[in-house]
Amino acid sequence: MNEYSETILHITVETGRSNFFVRQLLDYPMPDKTILAKSSSGDTALHFAAMAGNKEAAEMLVNKKPELLYITNKRDRLPIHLAARNSHKDTLMYLISVSKRDVENSPFVGKMGALLITTAITSEFIDVVLYLVKKYPDLAPISDGDGDYALKVLAGMKSVFPSGESFSWWQNWIYSCVPLQPLTMNKITTDIENPCSDDQVQKRYDWFQIITLLVPGVKSIKKKKLMHQKALELVQCLCRALESSPASGASKVFERAMVKAAKRGIHEVVEMIIEMFPNAIYAEESKTECTIFHIAARERFENVFNLIYHMNERKQYFYDSTDSSGNNFMHMCGELAPPRILNQVSGAALQMQRELQWFKEMEKFVNPSRRTWENDANKTPQILFTEKHQLLKTEGEKWLKETATSCTIAAALIDTVVFAAAFTVPGGLHSESGAPVFVQETSFILFAISNSVSMFTSTTSLLLFLSILTSRYAEQDFLYVLPKRLCFGLLTLFTSITFMMIAFSVAVYITLKDKSNLFLVPIAALACLPVGSFVLLQFPLLIAMMYATYGPGIFGKKTNRTLY
Numbered sequence: 001m002n003e004y005s006e007t008i009l010h011i012t013v014e015t016g017r018s019n020f021f022v023r024q025l026l027d028y029p030m031p032d033k034t035i036l037a038k039s040s041s042g043d044t045a046l047h048f049a050a051m052a053g054n055k056e057a058a059e060m061l062v063n064k065k066p067e068l069l070y071i072t073n074k075r076d077r078l079p080i081h082l083a084a085r086n087s088h089k090d091t092l093m094y095l096i097s098v099s100k101r102d103v104e105n106s107p108f109v110g111k112m113g114a115l116l117i118t119t120a121i122t123s124e125f126i127d128v129v130l131y132l133v134k135k136y137p138d139l140a141p142i143s144d145g146d147g148d149y150a151l152k153v154l155a156g157m158k159s160v161f162p163s164g165e166s167f168s169w170w171q172n173w174i175y176s177c178v179p180l181q182p183l184t185m186n187k188i189t190t191d192i193e194n195p196c197s198d199d200q201v202q203k204r205y206d207w208f209q210i211i212t213l214l215v216p217g218v219k220s221i222k223k224k225k226l227m228h229q230k231a232l233e234l235v236q237c238l239c240r241a242l243e244s245s246p247a248s249g250a251s252k253v254f255e256r257a258m259v260k261a262a263k264r265g266i267h268e269v270v271e272m273i274i275e276m277f278p279n280a281i282y283a284e285e286s287k288t289e290c291t292i293f294h295i296a297a298r299e300r301f302e303n304v305f306n307l308i309y310h311m312n313e314r315k316q317y318f319y320d321s322t323d324s325s326g327n328n329f330m331h332m333c334g335e336l337a338p339p340r341i342l343n344q345v346s347g348a349a350l351q352m353q354r355e356l357q358w359f360k361e362m363e364k365f366v367n368p369s370r371r372t373w374e375n376d377a378n379k380t381p382q383i384l385f386t387e388k389h390q391l392l393k394t395e396g397e398k399w400l401k402e403t404a405t406s407c408t409i410a411a412a413l414i415d416t417v418v419f420a421a422a423f424t425v426p427g428g429l430h431s432e433s434g435a436p437v438f439v440q441e442t443s444f445i446l447f448a449i450s451n452s453v454s455m456f457t458s459t460t461s462l463l464l465f466l467s468i469l470t471s472r473y474a475e476q477d478f479l480y481v482l483p484k485r486l487c488f489g490l491l492t493l494f495t496s497i498t499f500m501m502i503a504f505s506v507a508v509y510i511t512l513k514d515k516s517n518l519f520l521v522p523i524a525a526l527a528c529l530p531v532g533s534f535v536l537l538q539f540p541l542l543i544a545m546m547y548a549t550y551g552p553g554i555f556g557k558k559t560n561r562t563l564y
Helices: 008-012 016-027 045-052 055-064 066-070 079-085 089-098 110-122 126-135 150-155 169-177 199-204 206-214 218-243 247-264 267-276 278-282 292-299 302-310 313-319 329-334 348-365 381-388 390-421 442-469 481-512 520-537 539-550
Strands: none
Touching (some): 008 016, 008 045, 016 055, 066 079, 066 089, 079 089, 079 110, 089 126, 110 126, 110 150, 150 218, 169 218, 218 267, 247 267, 267 302, 292 302, 292 329, 329 381, 348 381, 348 539, 381 390, 442 481, 481 520, 481 539, 520 539
């Protein structure tokens, strides 16, 4: 039909709208070589149906010529591999169900089977892979022909593990509340939300099914949590399959997987592999000779690095270890963090603070004599940190000055307003004594207190922001000094705005209470507008800054369990 040696059968199976014509062609008596014909790339009609996800056409072709299942193209790929690679789950599951193992070029044997598993993993068909690994555990330690193993490929799929999700606080709460049913993979199921379970288990989760229907977004969170559960179970199955393999072959697989997981920050995979193979903790990156903890420090994955706190006395082995370039832990954090990690923190000043926290934490794992240790480039950790973070320090200084300048203007305006309000009190003054007319009213006392608090806090805020503008901006100041000043400056500014609005509302109430009450409710509601605007616009920055400065920190032992 064309220059690619495609037959009319190749072309018609590419779209499901021509399946009626496909059926007519297959019912027409034609030679076997026509049905089994290959294109210039070696693809049969079943290859085309698998690539297009045309399950109906695939069924008709297999029913007509089952041997199409085991014909490879020029890249040595079966139709089942193309269905997995192109993320056509329905077609993939059908081809799995009709394929056999005791035939030549079976997709469940050797490199063909390993390729099927690794390809399905990259398409995030975790439930399908879990079924295949449980049924054919001998495929786990086999390379897929491209040098990849199932465990290594899975160790690079951060999106299928809990550590790969970045939920908001309410999504995290829903995620923790999602009940999960026990996984049973005796058969492949197309409904990922409702895995196989007995009736009693199903009834216990009926209440959550109702919430799923009523609350938008819960269904997708539940789907993700179930995928995470299956991914963790798949890691366990792959590790168990490796236990029966020769030690040399198994170590090659799990060590590569360890390094890959450390680079991706998937601490769940690292932890599971260490539990199954304790010696895996000594795995090193082949090119740089970095241990998993050096990699975690270099890539700034605290969840992986924190596993060192769960080790026993053998963690001393890593303290003085270096990579092939003579870099220790402090050198690793002397380098600038990858952009994807820096962008997780808002503001250059907070980014600089996080970098300093990493650098200071690494001092605990390096002997005092090694803190000034020179690497192969003759640079100490401090010199390397200063050189690599010069631009970030400059950007942090600029960001702090711009923020402080804006807040200084706001604080000065508030200071001016509340100062003037102290001498132009609502209701006026007695001409004879000069005392306020409503001095005996409770509302006036509230006005005076609110106005005074606003005055004092705005002045304090003004001074704090001025101290930021006149700071020397030394490298170490970004760790505690500058963040603390910004935290208290924003906090006092928020307090002054709140009490200024209270004082204004009380003043309006004192003035209009005997004339009209119609304006009181709108005035009180509108007074909340600037306070609410500050909370929405500036409070997230304040919370982030306070948590980074005074929070529990990102390092330390998270559980009481000893890892190794």
